[in-house]
Structures are given as structure tokens and as C-alpha cells.
Amino acid sequence: MKLSLFGEKYSGRSGIVDLMEDMGRALLLNPDMIALGGGNPARIPALEAVFQTRLQSLSRDPGQVHALLGKYQPPQGDEALLKQLADLLGSEYGWPVTARNIALTNGGQTAFFILANMLAGRHADGVQRQIQLPLTPEYIGYTDIGLEPDFFSASRPALEILDEHVFKYRVDFEALKITSRTAALCVSRPTNPTGNVLTDDEMAHLDQLARTHAVPLIIDGAYGTPFPNIIFTPVNPLWNENIILLLSLSKLGLPGARSGFIVASEELIQAYASANTILNLACGNLGPALARYLFADGDILRLSRELIMPYYRDRALQAMDWFVTELAGLPFYIHKPEGAIFLWLWFKDLPISSQQLYERLKQQGVLVIPGHNCFPGLMQDWSHTRQCLRISYAQDAQLLRKGIRLIAWEVRRVYQQG
Numbered sequence: 436m437k438l439s440l441f442g443e444k445y446s447g448r449s450g451i452v453d454l455m456e457d458m459g460r461a462l463l464l465n466p467d468m469i470a471l472g473g474g475n476p477a478r479i480p481a482l483e484a485v486f487q488t489r490l491q492s493l494s495r496d497p498g499q500v501h502a503l504l505g506k507y508q509p510p511q512g513d514e515a516l517l518k519q520l521a522d523l524l525g526s527e528y529g530w531p532v533t534a535r536n537i538a539l540t541n542g543g544q545t546a547f548f549i550l551a552n553m554l555a556g557r558h559a560d561g562v563q564r565q566i567q568l569p570l571t572p573e574y575i576g577y578t579d580i581g582l583e584p585d586f587f588s589a590s591r592p593a594l595e596i597l598d599e600h601v602f603k604y605r606v607d608f609e610a611l612k613i614t615s616r617t618a619a620l621c622v623s624r625p626t627n628p629t630g631n632v633l634t635d636d637e638m639a640h641l642d643q644l645a646r647t648h649a650v651p652l653i654i655d656g657a658y659g660t661p662f663p664n665i666i667f668t669p670v671n672p673l674w675n676e677n678i679i680l681l682l683s684l685s686k687l688g689l690p691g692a693r694s695g696f697i698v699a700s701e702e703l704i705q706a707y708a709s710a711n712t713i714l715n716l717a718c719g720n721l722g723p724a725l726a727r728y729l730f731a732d733g734d735i736l737r738l739s740r741e742l743i744m745p746y747y748r749d750r751a752l753q754a755m756d757w758f759v760t761e762l763a764g765l766p767f768y769i770h771k772p773e774g775a776i777f778l779w780l781w782f783k784d785l786p787i788s789s790q791q792l793y794e795r796l797k798q799q800g801v802l803v804i805p806g807h808n809c810f811p812g813l814m815q816d817w818s819h820t821r822q823c824l825r826i827s828y829a830q831d832a833q834l835l836r837k838g839i840r841l842i843a844w845e846v847r848r849v850y851q852q853g
């Protein structure tokens with residue numbers, strides 16, 4: 436088989452594909468494996484009941500079944516749904532957003548692929564531009580998304596120790612250099628994998644830098660406001676015509692619907708809708724069908740605030756507590772859990788690499804994400820990248836407890852063996 440450069444890039448080996456395959460194989464070989472590596476949202480029974488009721492009422496109405504299965508979405512997405520979301524953003528945050536500022540997407544991942552490649556890569560002036568990540572660690576799923584090489588650039592964060600076992604990353608504005616090669620700035624807020632939530636001051640600074648240099652600021656709000664609102668600290672959401680906000684229905688409990696939204700300037704939205712039509716023809720109908728119902732009467736806000744956020748906040752605190760007890764006496768830090776669905780553990784001066792620790796934990800029956808995969812665009816060598824793990828706390832509480840015990844047991848052995 437003779438492959439194009441595109442074919443070679445996307446069928447070739449990449450760290451993430453290897454990791455996903457390895458985790459899949461491990462689960463096949465050992466079905467009792469405790470999977471704390473994945474990004475699935477938690478099962479929240481009261482939410483599942485809402486989805487089920489909606490699906491049942493849809494399926495009883497032939498007109499709605501036809502709308503769900505027998506029609507293509509318009510290029511930008513169902514106008515009534517976009518208007519519902521625009522109204523919600525207007526009434527909640529006072530953003531001057533209309534339906535023309537929003538496009539439906541087939542989920543955050545494809546949306547980011549299209550958007551990032553529309554902005555970065557080779558431009559007509561011959562310059563190869565990059566998506567700049569002001570703070571790493573960042574989302575592992577960005578890593579291989581660029582059609583062209585050298586697609587991301589990133590700087591090391593500043594690191595603040597908050598407590599005996601708690602730390603927080605901050606944007607190092609001294610290290611952040613925006614150049615003529617910068618196509619856009621991009622942050623996930625809350626951040627996957629760390630659970631960091633960039634402060635309002637950091638966001639205001641990034642917004643001002645982006646506007647000064649006339650580059651867009653992409654905010655990946657997969658875990659953010661207004662939904663699923665997995666944010667535990669009081670911060671303000673931000674949008675203006677220079678910001679491209681990505682929203683997703685996945686972490687609300689609907690990753691199977693493959694659905695989300697982009698909120699941006701009208702110009703960007705039109706460009707995105709054209710590109711999406713060429714690449715996908717249309718977006719799926721399931722997400723919009725559920726979203727129209729969830730957006731009505733602001734129900735999505737109530738579910739996010741009253742069910743989803745408290746669920747993950749309590750889980751995060753519980754998981755922190757368990758780790759602090761189990762790891763007592765070891766030189767560990769946990770990133771302050773401010774949002775998202777993960778804990779990020781830093782084992783200071785770990786005698787082995789995070790990849791080796793991943794392998795050893797797999798032998799013990801626990802899957803995690805080894806942290807070195809979560810620094811897309813960071814070119815400098817930094818030992819810290821090999822001392823961290825991401826674990827999801829969205830799983831069943833008993834399994835999580837057991838997984839945490841196993842992780843602590845193995846990490847203790849690693850330090851003892853030196």
C-alpha cells in the first residue's frame with residue numbers, strides 16, 4: 436500500500452495511539468483491570484434518567500424520529516437550537532452573541548482538528564504558523580492533530596507549591612513569547628489533564644496579549660461553563676469576538692452523541708461551517724435533539740450546577756483524601772483540583788520514568804495515563820514531565836479506592852527500591 440504524507444501521518448505510530456492500543460489490550464487480557472486512564476464521564480443515575488426520558492419521548496413521535504434519523508442538519512446547525520444557546524449565553528453572561536456566532540460541531544475533537552488546521556500550518560505568505568499553548572501540561576488529544584509538522588509550541592509553566600501536598604501551575608508570562616509564527620493561543624479551561632482552572636487574571640492577560648498581537652484565543656471549554664460546568668472555584672467565563680470558545684456535550688454524560696458547539700465571530704463561524712460541510716457534510720442529529728430539550732427553560736444549567744459539578748467536586752475531594760492517606764511519607768504533590776475529572780499527581784524525583792511507572796501499575800492491575808504524553812509542543816527537556824500521572828476519578832468509588840491503594844503501594848515500592 437502506497438500512502439500519501441497524510442496517510443502516513445495518520446496511520447503511523449504515535450504515542451497516543453500506542454498508549455490507547457496498549458490500554459485496550461490490557462483490558463482485554465485482564466477484564467478486572469481498574470481503568471483510571473480514560474476520559475469517560477461518570478455515570479450519574481439522575482442524569483441518565485433525564486436522557487432516557489427524552490429518548491423515549493422522541494422515539495414515540497414519528498415526526499421526531501424522522502427529524503432524528505431522516506434529515507441532514509444545515510451547515511451551521513439547527514437555527515432554533517443555535518438561537519436557544521445564544522439566548523442562554525446572553526442571559527447568563529451578557530455576551531453579545533446571536534445564532535450567527537455559533538456553529539454546531541461533531542464534538543470537540545473534530546471541531547478542534549478543523550479549527551486548528553484552518554489557523555495553523557503553512558499560510559499564503561509562506562510562513563508556517565503554530566498553535567501556541569501558553570500552559571503545559573495540556574490535553575493529550577491535541578498532540579497529533581496538526582496536518583503539518585511542528586504544529587504546536589508551548590512553554591513551561593510556573594509552579595506554585597500551595598500546601599504540603601498541593602501545587603498549582605501558572606502561566607509563565609515571562610516565557611510566553613508571541614511571534615509572527617503564532618497562529619492562535621489555546622488553553623483548555625478547566626485543563627485536561629491537571630484539573631487546573633486558569634484564573635480570571637491569567638485569562639484577562641492572555642486575552643489582552645491575543646488582541647494586541649491580532650491572533651485568536653481558543654478556549655477549549657470541554658469541562659467548562661455553561662455546561663457541564665465541572666469547575667470548583669469561583670471564576671468568570673470569558674468571550675469576545677477574538678475568542679473561539681469550544682463547548683461539548685460529552686462530559687455532560689453524552690460522549691456517544693459526538694456533539695458540541697463553537698462560539699466565535701461571525702466570520703470564523705461561516706468559515707468553520709464551510710469547512711465542516713466539506714469534511715463531514717453535516718453534523719449528527721442526536722446531540723441537537725437532546726440539547727434542544729436540555730436547553731429549554733435553562734434545564735442544562737440546573738443539571739450542570741446541581742448535579743454534575745457537586746458530583747465531581749465531592750469525588751475529587753474524596754480521591755485527594757485517599758491519596759494523601761495512602762501516600763503518606765512519600766514526596767508527592769497533587770495539582771489543586773479546580774475542575775475537570777482528573778487528578779494530576781507529581782512524584783518528586785521519581786527514580787523511574789512515568790512510562791515505567793505506567794508499565795508497573797499495569798502489572799498491578801491499574802491503568803493510568805503516564806504524564807509525559809501531556810506536554811504537546813514542549814520541546815525543552817524537563818524531568819518534571821516524566822514524574823507525573825493523570826488518573827480519572829469518574830469511575831465507580833469502590834474501584835477508585837482500590838486503584839488508589841494499588842498506585843500508592845507500587846509508588847512506595849519504587850521509591851524504596853530507589
Ligand code: PLP
Pocket residue numbers: 474541542543544545574576623626627655657683684685690693694695
Ligand atoms: N478537549 C478536551 C480538553 C478534552 O478533554 C476532550 C475529551 O476528553 C475533548 C476536547 C474532546 O471531546 P469530544 O470530542 O468528546 O467533545
